[in-house]
Amino acid sequence: MINEKMKNYGNNRSVIRDLFEFGNTRRAEIGAENVFDFSLGNPNVAAPADVNKTITELIASKDDMWLHGYTSAQGDANCRKAIADDLNQRFGTAFSRDNLYITCGAAASLKIILTALYSEGDEVIVFTPYFPEYRVFVETTGAKLVECPSDPDTFQIDFEKLEPCISENTKAVIVNSPNNPSGVVYTERCIERLAALLSKKEEEYGHAIYLITDEPYRELVYDGIEVPFVTKYYKNTVVCYSYSKSLALPGERIGYVLVPDEIDDSKDIYAAVCGAGRALGYVCAPSLMQHVIEKCTGQSSDINEYREKRNLIYNALCAMGFKCVHPDGAFYLFMKSPIEDANAFSEKAKEFDLLLVPADSFGTPGFVRIAYCVSTDMIRRSLPAFEKLAAFYHKELGF
Numbered sequence: 440m441i442n443e444k445m446k447n448y449g450n451n452r453s454v455i456r457d458l459f460e461f462g463n464t465r466r467a468e469i470g471a472e473n474v475f476d477f478s479l480g481n482p483n484v485a486a487p488a489d490v491n492k493t494i495t496e497l498i499a500s501k502d503d504m505w506l507h508g509y510t511s512a513q514g515d516a517n518c519r520k521a522i523a524d525d526l527n528q529r530f531g532t533a534f535s536r537d538n539l540y541i542t543c544g545a546a547a548s549l550k551i552i553l554t555a556l557y558s559e560g561d562e563v564i565v566f567t568p569y570f571p572e573y574r575v576f577v578e579t580t581g582a583k584l585v586e587c588p589s590d591p592d593t594f595q596i597d598f599e600k601l602e603p604c605i606s607e608n609t610k611a612v613i614v615n616s617p618n619n620p621s622g623v624v625y626t627e628r629c630i631e632r633l634a635a636l637l638s639k640k641e642e643e644y645g646h647a648i649y650l651i652t653d654e655p656y657r658e659l660v661y662d663g664i665e666v667p668f669v670t671k672y673y674k675n676t677v678v679c680y681s682y683s684k685s686l687a688l689p690g691e692r693i694g695y696v697l698v699p700d701e702i703d704d705s706k707d708i709y710a711a712v713c714g715a716g717r718a719l720g721y722v723c724a725p726s727l728m729q730h731v732i733e734k735c736t737g738q739s740s741d742i743n744e745y746r747e748k749r750n751l752i753y754n755a756l757c758a759m760g761f762k763c764v765h766p767d768g769a770f771y772l773f774m775k776s777p778i779e780d781a782n783a784f785s786e787k788a789k790e791f792d793l794l795l796v797p798a799d800s801f802g803t804p805g806f807v808r809i810a811y812c813v814s815t816d817m818i819r820r821s822l823p824a825f826e827k828l829a830a831f832y833h834k835e836l837g838f
């Protein structure tokens with residue numbers, strides 16, 4: 440006998456992976472330059488120059504034992520201090536290294552905090568559309584995932600929908616802003632209302648409701664939009680962060696969990712985070728990267744390049760008649776399918792070698808996600824294919 444649940448997770452590949460594999464086949468058949476693959480959130484904009492420079496300097500100047508050896512289970516003390524100092528300087532907070540646990544990226548951060556908080560009967564609320572792995576992370580801890588629809592016009596939180604989702608079993612709410620896949624950034628007003636509602640419910644049920652903020656895109660915002668730093672608005676906030684997107688290092692697997700002193704049972708939760716890291720086999724994140732983060736935390740890839748891509752694709756697709764959510768951050772365009780069935784629309788797009796992810800697995804059918812973290816040249820070259828796709832539906836539906 441083997442673990443059937445795990446077998447199913449292994450066999451049921453995500454639709455994103457399926458599209459990527461389809462892309463590989465087509466690239467071999469017709470040449471990579473003719474396939475317009477918008478499936479993966481793999482940043483195309485380079486890491487800041489300091490990142491590669493720091494790696495080279497570290498390799499040249501430090502001994503291998505230090506550079507590649509184990510660090511403390513919760514992460515190198517200097518790395519954690521550098522992150523705390525950077526956050527304090529940018530957000531006026533007062534964190535110390537003891538609030539931080541270094542992880543292999545946001546996926547590990549989420550899995551660790553969900554495992555640390557879990558007790559039997561727990562429910563965890565997510566807002567649709569949401570990163571599909573949340574379901575895997577939540578359900579494999581034993582908790583129940585509760586989907587709360589976002590406002591269909593703005594993709595901000597719909598508080599009338601949220602209130603009935605909260606029950607005495609609610610242990611945590613996950614927010615992801617800037618959002619994958621909508622590109623929406625929650626406004627300060629939205630965060631304030633969320634904090635007020637959760638505080639009211641904590642009082643009503645007599646226990647903490649933790650707000651888990653999943654923030655891999657925190658620095659990737661456009662047009663001067665500010666991302667509220669949520670620990671300042673709601674006491675029981677835990678932050679999951681990753682350098683995958685901000686420093687364009689997704690393959691290096693580095694991020695953190697931040698457990699502020701102010702949250703209820705802070706010391707116990709930090710201990711449970713260390714315990715979860717241990718139980719999941721996630722102790723001691725990659726050491727070379729920890730040393731790089733010590734020097735480079737707080738930096739980000741060139742946001743102007745992303746803005747250029749965002750403007751190019753958003754303006755072009757809107758001009759063709761497609762309805763898109765205006766992305767204020769991250770590097771995803773959320774586009775309404777001209778037909779109800781976004782899977783069928785994605786299949787049709789494949790005929791033009793356009794790889795667009797149907798958003799059903801994000802909990803919002805009827806949309807596709809376009810990851811525009813690809814070369815600007817590819818976006819330009821893809822536009823005639825989008826034109827043909829639009830022309831097909833103009834003819835078919837008069838849309």
Ligand code: PLP
Pocket residue numbers: 480543544545546547570615619653655681682683689693694
């Ligand atoms: N959360 C969101 C919203 C994401 O988009 C991603 C990756 O795309 C992750 C978490 C996982 O990030 P990481 O690669 O750091 O594990």
